[in-house]
Amino acid sequence: MSVGGKQMLEAQQCCNEVHQEALNDCTEQLPEVVVERLAETFKALADPTRLRILYNLSKRELCVCDLASVLGMTQSAVSHQLRYLKALRLVKNRRDGNTIYYRHDDAHTMGLLQMAIDHSSHVSDEQGVME
Amino acid sequence: MSVGGKQMLEAQQCCNEVHQEALNDCTEQLPEVVVERLAETFKALADPTRLRILYNLSKRELCVCDLASVLGMTQSAVSHQLRYLKALRLVKNRRDGNTIYYRHDDAHTMGLLQMAIDHSSHVSDEQGVME
DNA sequence: TGACTATATGAGTATTTGTTCATATACGAG
DNA sequence: CTCGTATATGAACAAATACTCATATAGTCA
Numbered sequence: 001m002s003v004g005g006k007q008m009l010e011a012q013q014c015c016n017e018v019h020q021e022a023l024n025d026c027t028e029q030l031p032e033v034v035v036e037r038l039a040e041t042f043k044a045l046a047d048p049t050r051l052r053i054l055y056n057l058s059k060r061e062l063c064v065c066d067l068a069s070v071l072g073m074t075q076s077a078v079s080h081q082l083r084y085l086k087a088l089r090l091v092k093n094r095r096d097g098n099t100i101y102y103r104h105d106d107a108h109t110m111g112l113l114q115m116a117i118d119h120s121s122h123v124s125d126e127q128g129v130m131e
Numbered sequence: 132m133s134v135g136g137k138q139m140l141e142a143q144q145c146c147n148e149v150h151q152e153a154l155n156d157c158t159e160q161l162p163e164v165v166v167e168r169l170a171e172t173f174k175a176l177a178d179p180t181r182l183r184i185l186y187n188l189s190k191r192e193l194c195v196c197d198l199a200s201v202l203g204m205t206q207s208a209v210s211h212q213l214r215y216l217k218a219l220r221l222v223k224n225r226r227d228g229n230t231i232y233y234r235h236d237d238a239h240t241m242g243l244l245q246m247a248i249d250h251s252s253h254v255s256d257e258q259g260v261m262e
Numbered sequence: 263t264g265a266c267t268a269t270a271t272g273a274g275t276a277t278t279t280g281t282t283c284a285t286a287t288a289c290g291a292g
Numbered sequence: 293c294t295c296g297t298a299t300a301t302g303a304a305c306a307a308a309t310a311c312t313c314a315t316a317t318a319g320t321c322a
């Protein structure tokens with residue numbers, strides 16, 4: 001079981017010939033909590049509705065009503081997603097009378113979104129030329 | 132109920148006072164196909180197992196067996212996720228005898244991942260100082 | 263050929279998720 | 293107070309998901 005003197009990471013043996021060299025290059029793993037956090041962030045961006053909400057909030061502050069109108073969705077559906085985004089601190093809101101305005105609240109995540117959007121437009125351009 | 136009149140660009144009316152100025156700032160929307168593509172990309176990164184797979188493949192080429200060992204997961208679970216990632220062209224593979232080696236195949240998505248990882252470590256540092 | 267190995271895959275399943283519907287809450291104007 | 297409006301929320305439900313298990317596939321080696 002113990003092969004050498006060093007730390008060996010055997011989590012589970014699925015084949016006899018475990019490539020030790022490969023495992024040595026992978027001793028450094030992302031901490032569990034970091035992985036969960038990353039997945040959580042990307043999951044927030046992994047839904048078309050939330051993407052559209054954040055995209056529009058990247059332009060300007062908007063109330064629930066306007067977002068529902070722009071997205072062509074029910075107020076309830078939008079509100080549920082806003083709660084989701086707010087729990088992750090990706091958006092925040094302010095009240096003005098009956099109206100509640102939302103805006104983005106996480107520059108890093110918005111940066112990820114913007115980067116992905118920029119790339120998608122580049123890809124579109126290239127494909128437009130190619131095909 | 133039905134207010135006699137005209138509605139110009141409204142997808143759905145959730146409240147009477149639709150803020151026209153807000154809607155004017157949101158005339159430009161991401162194309163449906165782009166939104167779906169973005170969501171698809173982020174969804175690939177929205178799962179801890181796939182994150183760890185891509186993270187390890189960012190270091191070096193690995194076979195299914197080694198990945199399973201490093202992640203402490205069954206060969207089947209890893210293989211299913213690799214198929215998922217391959218369908219999205221985020222990874223590609225090569226065969227060497229019985230062994231199939233995987234590596235990453237989408238610089239842009241790996242860039243998104245790296246950016247998110249870098250940020251998370253910065254945040255950790257700051258929090259480490261604060262608390 | 264046949265045993266052995268690494269990987270792929272279909273079915274089944276428990277869990278998560280995004281929406282709808284009905285209703286609750288909070289605020290402003292009478 | 294009551295009424296009207298904007299938003300929030302709980303329950304329910306269908307669809308998507310990530311795993312396990314059993315088995316299939318494809319290569320090596322004797």
